[in-house]
Amino acid sequence: MKRDRNRSGQTATTPDSAGIGQASPGLITAHHGIEVEVLFATGKRRMVRVKRSSGHVVGDEVEVTGEVLLRLPRRTELRRRDGRGGIHLVAANLDVLGIVVAPHSPTGFIDRAIVAARVALLQPFVVVNKCDLEDSATLLADLQRIYAGSVPVFALSARNRTGLATLQAFLHEGHRAVFVGASGVGKSSLLNALCPAIDLKVGKVSDHSGQGRHTTTVSTLHALDGGGELVDTPGFRDFGLVDITAEELSSHFPGFEEHGEVRCRFRNCRHRTEPGCTVISLVELGQIPADRYNVYLELLAEVEAAP
Ligand SMILES: Nc1nc2c(ncn2[C@@H]2O[C@H](COP(=O)(O)OP(=O)(O)OP(=O)(O)O)[C@@H](O)[C@H]2O)c(=O)[nH]1
Ligand SMILES: [Mg+2]
Secondary structure, three states: OOEEEOOOOOEEEOOOOOOOOOOEEEEEEEEOOOEEEEEEOOOOEEEEEOOOOOOOOOOOEEEEEOOEEEEOOOOOEEEEEOOOOOEEEEEEOOOEEEEEEOOOOOOOOHHHHHHHHHHOOOEEEEEEOOOOOOOHHHHHHHHHHHHOOOOOEEEOEOOOOEOHHHHHHHHHHOOEEEEEOOOOOOHHHHHHHHOHHHOOOOOOOOOOOOOOOOOOOOOEEEEOOOOOEEEEOOOOOOOEOOOOOHHHHHHHOOOOOOOHHHHOOOOOOOOOOOOOOHHHHHHHOOOOOHHHHHHHHHHHHHHHHOO
């Protein structure tokens, strides 16, 4: 049997019985624009041609007959809006969302990503990478103060391989995870640290900007030793919300979850001016920081103005 290296760096086998004559179930593990890599139940992989607009994404379960892909219904879908308003499906059938940040990387999208994940029925978590760098302590302290009461926060260094064990244990329980975050925060490096056999390409950070250079260009799905799967994605700047209602935002905004819906006078309280709003009184008492409440109000205005 012929073996070759495909673009996601994994060993592929030529077709044999992989969906050639009869419909065979498989999983999309990489998307290269005009073709996708499918992993079949038999363990074989092959590339199948698709139209650019076919809408398939990594994590899709499919039935393949020749070059025909039948997509099976999705369990979950995670979508984001880019800076120009375009909507992107991050991946399908995910269980957990890893939001990766590092010193000097953007952090403004964390709240949006947490809300989007919760609405899509994914469990979100935050990964602070590059904790070997001196200036990581302030970032970590800030993020722990804001998020540790709401979601797991992992502090680690892919380079020094510190802090990996707790994340590994979490991922082994988590079925299928995806890492998202700006270019250069170390998503691919983390995957390599968690599972060295994967050997993904990692980039150089420019000394000038401290930002990455979009080293990863396609999303790829990998099985982790010890259980669970992880999707590596290309870096992006924006995680705009897609089709989120004001009520969903008010129940899922990180930091409000224990106080919101249950105790406000109105079940669909938007925590802005409603009488009997628990969130407003906690802000007045200083138990919810004013800066967090202001971020919430900004997102609320964004959600209310969305088409
Ligand atoms: N100091 C330090 N550098 C790291 C660490 N992890 C990754 N890096 C470096 O950060 C740079 C970018 O790493 P990548 O893994 O390519 O980042 P990425 O998030 O996958 O970037 P894109 O694929 O462009 O989205 C590389 O030079 C890595 O060596 C870390 O824990 N500490
Ligand atoms: Mg990468």
